[in-house]
Amino acid sequence: MTDAAAGYDTAAIEAKWQAAWDEAALFRATRSDAPKYYVLEMFPYPSGRIHIGHVRNYAMGDVIARYKTAQGFNVLHPMGWDAFGMPAENAAMASGGHPKDWTYANIDVMRGQMKPLGLSIDWSREFATCDPEYYGQQQALFLDMLDAGLVYRKPAIVNWDPVDMTVLANEQVIDGKGWRSGAEVERKELTQWAFAISDMAEELLEGLQGLEHWPDKVRLMQENWIGKSRGLQMT
Structure with missing residues (x-):
């Protein structure tokens, strides 16, 4: 041109x-x-x-x-x-x-x-990320975290895409459908690997307060993702 x-x-x-x-x-x-x-x-x-x-x-x-x-x-x-x-x-x-x-x-x-x-x-x-040199290091890192007690298995209700046959994050579900496949997403209980994030919730929340120039909406999303719950007592 x-x-x-x-x-x-x-x-x-x-x-x-x-x-x-x-x-x-x-x-x-x-x-x-x-x-x-x-x-x-x-x-x-x-x-x-x-x-x-x-x-x-x-x-x-x-x-x-x-x-x-x-x-x-x-x-x-x-x-x-x-x-x-x-x-x-x-x-x-x-x-x-x-x-x-x-x-x-x-x-x-x-x-x-x-x-x-x-x-x-x-x-x-x-x-x-499909290079063996890359995912080999990721697998080694996962095993290190497993040995340190930072990951564990537990049952959880997940968003299941029956076409891609994979779990989707909430953000990947658009109007009840998988963002890539367009299939109706199912809610089902599966055994999942989980990170022990709750053990570090307070430290993570404190770290968010020290971040400069982060948009408030992004900071709020991170706080909600960490998801610390303080509960309520009634007498």
Whole structure:
């Protein structure tokens, strides 16, 4: 696309300078004495399609990363893919392929869709949550928490998506349906792994009070999620 009034050939000029940025490793985080700054947006689910919500999300992170770089910070701005779990397996079964092949092929497509945006991402730090190197560390961390008594099993009433065959958070249930599958969500009792958050409720609540520049509505959501109950005595 060309802006005739300004003489700006978007396709040619953007491609030229993005190639120059890549060659100079302009956005690669390296060891230095500069103050460090970490920019991390949510990981996209590798459906194979980038949409305007992705562009909005990563454009905001890009502005922050570039601003901090201009201030002299050594910025780490990586990219990851939320690629592990039943939704990916069900999508692969629907397409007739293997989950691994389906997931990594979609990641390749989405990476190709994102790179022309010219985001200041350190692509050398890219990973997916289905990489064995990643989930192996997560499993080791879980076992450490299990040994420390921080996780346990208990029955609980959950939101069950019968299509994705997985438990959904309340925020993932929209008008009684699964946010991804669109199936009617069922309420059922299942044995769940739980974190011993209640043992640390007071410490977590105190920590929220020390957070600066957090929106009140986000702080309230966190307080409700921690869910400390003080009860009532009547005589």
